[in-house]
Amino acid sequence: MGGDLGCQATVQGTALALQAHSGLSVRLFGPRDALQAEIKTLPRRFRLALEERMMVVDAPRVIPQSMKPSAALRVVEGNSMSAMLQCVATSDADAGISAGNTGALMALSRRELGTVGGIPRPAICTAIPTRTGGRCYLLDLGANVEVGAERLVDFAMMGSVMAKRIDGLPAPRVALLNVGIEGTKGSRSVRTADRIMRSLPSMDYRGFVEGDGLYSGGVDVVVCDGFVGNAVLKASEGLARMLGERVQQTFEAHWGSRLVGLLARPALKRLKNGLDPVRYNGASLLGLRGIVIKSHGGADARGFAFAISRALQEVDQSLPRHLDRELGMMRAATPPIADDQNEDVT
Amino acid sequence: MGGDLGCQATVQGTALALQAHSGLSVRLFGPRDALQAEIKTLPRRFRLALEERMMVVDAPRVIPQSMKPSAALRVVEGNSMSAMLQCVATSDADAGISAGNTGALMALSRRELGTVGGIPRPAICTAIPTRTGGRCYLLDLGANVEVGAERLVDFAMMGSVMAKRIDGLPAPRVALLNVGIEGTKGSRSVRTADRIMRSLPSMDYRGFVEGDGLYSGGVDVVVCDGFVGNAVLKASEGLARMLGERVQQTFEAHWGSRLVGLLARPALKRLKNGLDPVRYNGASLLGLRGIVIKSHGGADARGFAFAISRALQEVDQSLPRHLDRELGMMRAATPPIADDQNEDVT
Numbered sequence: 001m002g003g004d005l006g007c008q009a010t011v012q013g014t015a016l017a018l019q020a021h022s023g024l025s026v027r028l029f030g031p032r033d034a035l036q037a038e039i040k041t042l043p044r045r046f047r048l049a050l051e052e053r054m055m056v057v058d059a060p061r062v063i064p065q066s067m068k069p070s071a072a073l074r075v076v077e078g079n080s081m082s083a084m085l086q087c088v089a090t091s092d093a094d095a096g097i098s099a100g101n102t103g104a105l106m107a108l109s110r111r112e113l114g115t116v117g118g119i120p121r122p123a124i125c126t127a128i129p130t131r132t133g134g135r136c137y138l139l140d141l142g143a144n145v146e147v148g149a150e151r152l153v154d155f156a157m158m159g160s161v162m163a164k165r166i167d168g169l170p171a172p173r174v175a176l177l178n179v180g181i182e183g184t185k186g187s188r189s190v191r192t193a194d195r196i197m198r199s200l201p202s203m204d205y206r207g208f209v210e211g212d213g214l215y216s217g218g219v220d221v222v223v224c225d226g227f228v229g230n231a232v233l234k235a236s237e238g239l240a241r242m243l244g245e246r247v248q249q250t251f252e253a254h255w256g257s258r259l260v261g262l263l264a265r266p267a268l269k270r271l272k273n274g275l276d277p278v279r280y281n282g283a284s285l286l287g288l289r290g291i292v293i294k295s296h297g298g299a300d301a302r303g304f305a306f307a308i309s310r311a312l313q314e315v316d317q318s319l320p321r322h323l324d325r326e327l328g329m330m331r332a333a334t335p336p337i338a339d340d341q342n343e344d345v346t
Numbered sequence: 347m348g349g350d351l352g353c354q355a356t357v358q359g360t361a362l363a364l365q366a367h368s369g370l371s372v373r374l375f376g377p378r379d380a381l382q383a384e385i386k387t388l389p390r391r392f393r394l395a396l397e398e399r400m401m402v403v404d405a406p407r408v409i410p411q412s413m414k415p416s417a418a419l420r421v422v423e424g425n426s427m428s429a430m431l432q433c434v435a436t437s438d439a440d441a442g443i444s445a446g447n448t449g450a451l452m453a454l455s456r457r458e459l460g461t462v463g464g465i466p467r468p469a470i471c472t473a474i475p476t477r478t479g480g481r482c483y484l485l486d487l488g489a490n491v492e493v494g495a496e497r498l499v500d501f502a503m504m505g506s507v508m509a510k511r512i513d514g515l516p517a518p519r520v521a522l523l524n525v526g527i528e529g530t531k532g533s534r535s536v537r538t539a540d541r542i543m544r545s546l547p548s549m550d551y552r553g554f555v556e557g558d559g560l561y562s563g564g565v566d567v568v569v570c571d572g573f574v575g576n577a578v579l580k581a582s583e584g585l586a587r588m589l590g591e592r593v594q595q596t597f598e599a600h601w602g603s604r605l606v607g608l609l610a611r612p613a614l615k616r617l618k619n620g621l622d623p624v625r626y627n628g629a630s631l632l633g634l635r636g637i638v639i640k641s642h643g644g645a646d647a648r649g650f651a652f653a654i655s656r657a658l659q660e661v662d663q664s665l666p667r668h669l670d671r672e673l674g675m676m677r678a679a680t681p682p683i684a685d686d687q688n689e690d691v692t
Contacts, residue, residue: 068530103531131588142525145533179488179576184414185449187491187573211577212584227533228577230525231557231570235578236585238558242477243589250613264610267596 001030001062001080002100003297010099011038013304018050021312025053029080032058059083063104072104081105085112088290095291095311102294106143109285109292116320117327119287123155125162126283132217137162139223141283142230149192152223158286159221160203161326165317169220171204177224178208202330282307289320347376347408347426348446349643356445357384359650364396367658371399375426378404405429409450418450427451431458434636441637441657448640452489455631455638462666463673465633469501471508472629478563483508485569487629488576495538498569504632505567506549507672511663515566517550523570524554548676628653635666
């Protein structure tokens with residue numbers, strides 16, 4: 001029911017995903033009338049072909065976008081988000097996808113599913129396109145606003161398992177986001193996490209990167225606290241939107257440009273597709289005993305379908321099981337390291 | 347002496363700035379031989395015309411890029427950075443510009459110049475282009491890695507004075523960077539700063555923005571701690587570079603595109619200029635009793651000249667004097683507000 005476009009994007013996106021994945025079937029949670037009205041707007045032949053694999057589960061209450069996580073936890077049964085998550089918890093569904101309130105989704109997921117591998121609280125993780133044509137996982141994106149060194153190490157472990165399983169990388173390169181690449185820089189928790197990770201034999205830890213390291217293609221996983229990750233991701237979205245607009249404006253500026261723009265249209269279209277953030281829609285709530293994907297609130301039907309595809313990849317790879325096992329192994333191999341006692345250094 | 351291109355960029359950039367500003371004269375601090383050799387590479391007529399306004403001050407020691415701020419403070423006299431700053435401290439120069447080690451510049455500036463308006467430690471601030479064609483000041487960019495609410499309020503005050511004086515905005519719109527726009531979100535220091543700033547009558551405070559708010563054009567000043575600001579700025583630089591490369595690649599992909607690319611060259615050039623981060627080179631060390639500008643380490647001669655222009659604007663506006671006066675006034679009007687006692691909320 002969530003997202004800026006409401007159940008229009010989710011229903012149409014679901015239809016696109018059902019078309020693309022013949023083995024997929026989906027339950028839609030929300031007020032039955034609203035969902036069925038939306039399904040009725042799908043082209044008839046399309047609808048008839050998919051209807052069998054698209055089931056509506058009536059959940060009359062919807063968690064509003066503005067509700068605090070603590071309030072969401074007090075909402076009585078019957079809200080669409082909890083109903084969806086309970087379906088994942090009982091293994092009636094292999095994964096859950098929501099475009100709704102992220103904080104509420106986080107809190108309810110944790111209650112309904114629990115966590116794996118000793119993770120106290122899941123992290124939000126998404127893939128970002130890099131200069132070399134690959135992608136880099138960034139986490140946390142806002143689930144954990146301020147964290148200590150141990151949580152940063154958790155994030156690194158989870159991101160590494162993600163890149164290993166989903167992207168098939170044998171040894172994902174992991175880095176910590178910092179204000180400089182020298183070991184003397186950064187907050188205490190970042191420097192302590194750096195020391196712990198240097199001692200982990202099972203992780204290909206590459207040290208610190210600055211913000212531009214996200215896009216360089218030099219590493220596969222970048223770790224930071226949720227405040228920083230959220231700010232970096234949202235700023236990148238804003239900048240990409242602005243630059244996209246500038247490209248368009250440049251080719252509409254005057255008569256000559258418009259003519260060239262007409263000729264350049266195929267190239268510009270390829271460019272736009274290449275920059276399209278929708279291709280990477282779908283953030284994973286990593287560390288849960290189950291698969292939950294958060295679709296971007298601004299995503300359209302195509303974006304929501306992409307988030308469903310991400311969930312399918314994680315299902316195929318049994319990601320929570322691997323997280324549980326590998327986190328346990330890595331944790332057993334982690335030597336206890338005391339906090340770095342130096343002051344914060346710029 | 348600093349920056350990736352060494353004194354080549356600074357000497358050539360200085361020559362460009364001298365050409366552009368007839369009232370300007372410059373002292374160059376560094377090993378005399380290196381600087382004079384670089385000056386000799388300037389075109390002869392150019393050099394003869396400018397030589398009178400370009401003085402070399404021999405400072406044989408250079409602070410290395412990798413030196414910790416604490417070590418820089420122990421370096422004996424005669425290093426080029428300290429010599430430059432002492433010249434600003436004694437008012438022999440109106441402003442100082444460096445492309446060197448940021449942490450060392452920060453520490454030495456604070457020692458040589460001191461701060462104004464009760465600021466314990468300066469902040470680094472730069473302008474970022476926005477969607478609406480204007481610009482937004484972002485601070486802190488790394489001088490203060492972790493900060494409490496009061497420092498965030500200081501940054502907001504300084505950014506507001508900057509936008510008022512340099513951009514001539516009568517009432518700059520100020521916002522706090524956060525993980526969400528609801529008042530219940532974010533770290534404790536961000537929420538406390540929000541409460542303090544809501545009570546300040548002299549500031550046009552607009553509440554929280556997320557990372558994309560930087561580029562939206564909806565606010566003129568965005569405030570965050572130095573870790574977040576540094577990560578956001580560097581990530582934006584990396585993304586802009588990647589997108590710029592993609593634009594170029596798109597028009598070189600195949601024969602048809604190359605032809606169109608040839609026709610589109612003027613438009614692409616305008617686009618590239620529009621995205622050019624050099625236009626905004628020059629970060630101000632705000633809060634010092636003097637004007638100090640940090641030029642980006644990666645800036646070329648044109649970029650360094652731009653940093654000099656920024657310094658000239660701050661000199662024209664007597665920025666430190668206004669910061670001192672207005673910070674004092676705003677501080678007197680700030681009611682004491684207790685720390686927000688709630689836990690951190692996502």
